[in-house]
Amino acid sequence: MYFVMETIEKLTKKLRSQGMKITPQRLMIFKVLENNTSHPSAENVYKRVKRIYPSVSFTTIYKTLETLRELGEVREFVIDGDRKHYDPNTNLHHHVICSSCKRILDVFEDFSPSVKLPDAVKKDYAVSGFQIFFHGICKECN
Incomplete structure (x- = not known):
């Protein structure tokens, strides 16, 4: 996608x-x-x-x-x-980044049911979205 x-x-x-x-x-x-x-x-x-x-x-x-x-x-x-x-993909999606070679890949997964904001944040912000960046080592660099 x-x-x-x-x-x-x-x-x-x-x-x-x-x-x-x-x-x-x-x-x-x-x-x-x-x-x-x-x-x-x-x-x-x-x-x-x-x-x-x-x-x-x-x-x-x-x-x-x-x-x-x-x-x-x-x-x-x-x-x-x-x-x-x-x-150039402006649709909501996330990314995984290799800490070694810095390659970035798209992650098209809906994490919204899993992401819970602390009450203190909910109190002070009307959050409209989020983006997750996963970091790790890709198999080529490992």
Whole structure:
């Protein structure tokens, strides 16, 4: 089960409506993300786009990813210090992360019956969702 961000055509219209120019480099960013289950960092996206468009700047990559996040087209999370990773699957799901190689896999399981909030948290928050990150060593690294 995998859900991707908007089609490139719909995404292009959405970004144009936000006043963003659609350059060949930005289209390539969309293509890199489309159906991508590897949860790439901005650096990963930059390396892939730079192969085709050597003059692309890291700033273009980063700002485009931030805009996609703001528009709800990608989810962003940090797993290794301050490096952000991007997931074009914006449906609720969880992740398992290898502590050694840092590979990230999607987990499509509903844990809501198992997750219980402490009363102190329920008292102070109207929780609208949650995301679980499992950490361990994958079989390739073990």
